Amino acid sequence: MAPARIVEVPATATGFDARRRCRYNTWDAPTSGLAPGYLQANLIVLPSRYAHDFKVLCARNPVPCPLLATSSTPGEFDNLTSHMPGIEDDRIAAEIDIRTDAPRYNVYVDGKLQKQATTTLEPHWDTSDHVAFLIGCSYTFEKALTVAGLTPPHMLHGRNVPMYRTNIPLCPAGVFTGSTSVVSMRMYRSSEVGRVRDITRPYVTTHGEPLSWGWEGMTSIGINDINKVDWGDPPVTGHGFKIVQAEQEAEEDGLVPVFWGCGVTPQEAVMKARIPGVVMSHAPGYMVVLDVEEEEVIGKAL
Amino acid sequence: MAPARIVEVPATATGFDARRRCRYNTWDAPTSGLAPGYLQANLIVLPSRYAHDFKVLCARNPVPCPLLATSSTPGEFDNLTSHMPGIEDDRIAAEIDIRTDAPRYNVYVDGKLQKQATTTLEPHWDTSDHVAFLIGCSYTFEKALTVAGLTPPHMLHGRNVPMYRTNIPLCPAGVFTGSTSVVSMRMYRSSEVGRVRDITRPYVTTHGEPLSWGWEGMTSIGINDINKVDWGDPPVTGHGFKIVQAEQEAEEDGLVPVFWGCGVTPQEAVMKARIPGVVMSHAPGYMVVLDVEEEEVIGKAL
Incomplete structure (x- = not known):
């Protein structure tokens, strides 16, 4: 069971604050209630050769897998391309480092959970190949x-x-x-x-x-x-x-x-399809918080 | 069983030709193979009070219910708003009359199939209220x-x-x-x-x-x-x-x-939810053919 941390959250925390706390390990709990009003995101990071199929998976299953943003080019952990109507790329998450800005992460190898709830993805990230996908989260x-x-x-x-x-x-x-x-x-x-x-x-x-x-x-x-x-x-x-x-x-x-x-669905999909190689994700409940405010995206895809 | 009509289809038939044939009842068979290369569409026509929920249904289930176009305002049968990226409204289907331009139609009342495979919807259409939805079809x-x-x-x-x-x-x-x-x-x-x-x-x-x-x-x-x-x-x-x-x-x-x-899914949804009032659709297999060519939409939603 996760400790009760809600009382520690300042109501004024922003998405930027939340990411910095996670990066410097001063926040180490599920992110429900952290930075209220800011979009929270699930994460899945795939070898680039599976990126296209995964985009198709999201397009076909937008309820469990609503795609918010992707790495702009394979290997990038600090540059995102927006899939949210009306949200420009540079407004998603200022100075983000996908590898450190969620509180906890999982690492999968050949479709099997290899490392659970680690605080950084830096040792596992292939800067020439890995592609990150941010998926909407119901905490929002x-x-x-x-x-x-x-x-x-x-x-x-x-x-x-x-x-x-x-x-x-x-x-x-x-x-x-x-x-x-x-x-x-x-x-x-x-x-x-x-x-x-x-x-x-x-x-x-x-x-x-x-x-x-x-x-x-x-x-x-x-x-x-x-x-x-x-x-x-x-x-x-x-x-x-x-x-x-x-x-x-x-x-x-x-x-x-x-x-x-739930945006843990991609982790289940990676396990079910036994995706070869190193796949990474957030730890369920421990999300990436964005700079986008929920008012900016409500109902926008309709 | 439908009669074999494939031999009668000129390979050069356009979407416009196909709609005219249906309107004047010179085509009365499933539209598979008619006007090859042109987008075919499933149809569902709902009382306007269910239009928003139906749009949400399509957005949440884009594989069975890919939304191509809707009536521009309630009651309109000859004016469509495009949901296809890059396809302007006036390029969807010139001079269309939704009520006559499919070969055959079904009519539902209070969620029950009332009239099967009728050739026109004119007697059933409420010109102040009904909203048409065109849904992609695998014939394409x-x-x-x-x-x-x-x-x-x-x-x-x-x-x-x-x-x-x-x-x-x-x-x-x-x-x-x-x-x-x-x-x-x-x-x-x-x-x-x-x-x-x-x-x-x-x-x-x-x-x-x-x-x-x-x-x-x-x-x-x-x-x-x-x-x-x-x-x-x-x-x-x-x-x-x-x-x-x-x-x-x-x-x-x-x-x-x-x-x-399959775009017959909305008819099943109307029956399962017992939607009150008059709902109309194409007869399964007897589609509305559009002016849009398949090359214009392939992969465009990704």
Whole structure:
């Protein structure tokens, strides 16, 4: 379980501040609630020969894999090209170093997780070849949920968001075949689900509205135990301030799980397709924070 | 089964020619092979209050629902706004009348199929309210397959393409919940699947590369009998010039089914969500042909 750090976050922190803290290791927790209002991004870094297929994968699966930006040329870790309508390249993330500016990273070799939650990618990055992809993150719409009085339970408790594998197939793209979507989960009362859907719908570049909700919705996407997370921390209820020990307990509180597309999906895709060579990513929940403010991208892709 | 009309198509037919033939009922067959090289489009026409949710549905599910164009204002059947990068509105389809320019149409009332394969939508169209959506169609890449010596079997026999419901969930959007993708199918030798995937991959605005392939792929997406089509004609093999009577027969010929996203998906979504009021569509396989040439849109969304 991640320590509760929310109280340490100044409400005025910017994306730039967040990246600097991560670079100098003065922030070492999930980034949920850090620099509210700034876009957060998932990261996947691939050998350049898989870059085109991965772009096709994102174009075909924009809900789990909304592409925000890529390395401008192979090998570059400090120069990004924007895929966000109306956002120029130099406004994405000033002075970024992709290799150091997330709190924690994973490293995969030949499709297998080799190094978990390391603080830098510098020893692994091939400056002549690796291509970075930044993917939208659902942390982005948590401010809007909070403003509406629907603060996600994991934020209240300073925990990482629960994440799960599902049976929802990705549309395949080149070498990326046989994968399924990863989802993040926030628990709400049944009566709140409509508002939660409406509030998150405009966030098309950061997973948008939920993929599934309710206890039946959970089993229909292949999740059998809400407490068995594949990444992040097991869920807590936002109302009882307690860890969910059983589905029944949450049901008694009138709570249902709500699932969104999740930018950990590319890591799952890399493992499923057994991508050869060195692939890198952020550690799930430990994101790259950008300079782009959420107001600049809401609904812009429609 | 549709009559074999392929021999009647002049190779020089344009999108404009095709629409005129449909309007004056001198073409009354599936449009596969008609006006080769011109974009073909699926159609769905919705009450304006569902237009925004449907746009979100397309944005979230671009493989089955690649949005090409919409009515410029509610009620309009002769004025389209382009969603294709680089294609201006006035270049989509000159002098189009959405209500007459496909060979056949379906009409749904309160989510139920009310009228099947009618030749005109004029009696059903509310000129103050209905909004048309044109969705990419896999017929568009059949020319490229043919040029590569991979003519789809249904074209060789002048039949409609086989289409099936699947268990592949759509990402929900507003009122459009609980639906699954529809797929079209073309049968190829296993050894040809790699080339077929490569050839169709760049056609991102017309379903792109396949969603699934092979006999195991078929059952994994919820299709149990290749001969039980939900729309179109049952499959024929391209090699033996015979109707596939059994999976074994095709397997003996080394053939496997290959499945693409299909623009009949919006009709399935309308039925699954039980959309109130009058909804209209083309009849599956009987498309609207546009003035846009496929070379103008290949790979453009990437």
